[in-house]
Amino acid sequence: MNPASTIEEAMATRRSCRAFLPTPVPRAQVERLLALASSSASNSNSQPWQVHVLTGAAKRALTADLLCAYDEGRRAVGEFAYQPAADSWPEPFRSRRRRFGEGLYSETLGLAADDTAGRSGHHRRNYDFFGAPVGLVLTVSRAPLQGALIDAGLFLQGLMLSARGAGLHTCAQASFIDYHPVLRRHLTIPDDHLVVCGIALGYADDDHRLGGYRTSREPVESFVTFYDSAAVTHQAEPV
Structure with missing residues (x-):
């Protein structure tokens, strides 16, 4: 696909590429x-992210180790995870996840x-990394607490949109969370990083x-509430 020439085009053409x-x-x-x-912006310019870039033999070695761990059922379930288990997503997120699947x-x-x-295959x-020539692993310091995940998300979005501007595609993969012990054997990840x-x-x-696979998006009216001066009534607090 051709490079995106505007931010709007980058946003519209960004997708999770799986081939x-x-x-x-x-x-x-x-x-x-x-x-x-x-x-990208970060809280108090803390920039809590680190990125590990893999290509060539290093990427192949990590992939081999990850596939071995996957095939042997060595998931680190619940350890250092920031998202719920597959069967614990509440609505409406459970239904959206099911539709995606x-x-x-x-x-x-x-x-x-x-x-x-x-499906396992x-x-x-x-x-x-779905056959991509470059694999990256994004980590973030736990020292700034949950706010660091917001900073990491901003960095991730910035990377994905910049990639579209260069005619490239990306896929952010939460599946790597389950095998962080394997990642730590191959990458120099600080102990305090998630x-x-x-x-x-x-x-x-x-x-x-x-x-050609694309996911749908909820309409704006389903997640936005607009307020204006005519719609807001201020009441004095009781003394």
Whole structure:
């Protein structure tokens, strides 16, 4: 896909890409994207993020170790996780998550709900960064508490939009949280850091059957409340 020429176009064309071409991304370009993302806002300019970039043999070694851990069921469930377990999401988030899964696995990949092997096979692709030539792992210091996750999210969005400006695509992958012990064996992650996500970075394979998959968005009126002076009534507090 062509580079996004405006912020609006970058926002509109950004998606979670799950099929990449093997086309290399030069290190200088990755460094430029990370420099742009580092201009993101953070609480008191704390900049609590760190990024670990993997290519070539280093990426292959991590992928092999992650797949081994996945196949052996060595998930670090509940450890240092910032999101609920799969069966603990409350509504309306549970339904949205279910619709996402149906759209991806059933409608796009044609995998039935009881096709455990097929669905597991697709999920394994997470740990090869969906074939992207560049894999990144984003971590954040726990010292600023939960506010650091907001800062990490701003950095992540900045990176994804900057990638679109360069004609690249990304996929933020929370699946890496479950295998943070494996990541720590391969990467120099400070003890006080939380794994936020993995990030696949590269050129999209638009001919792949996942190339056309898009998720829906809730309409503005479902999550926004507008206030104006005519609609607000102020009452004096009782003395």
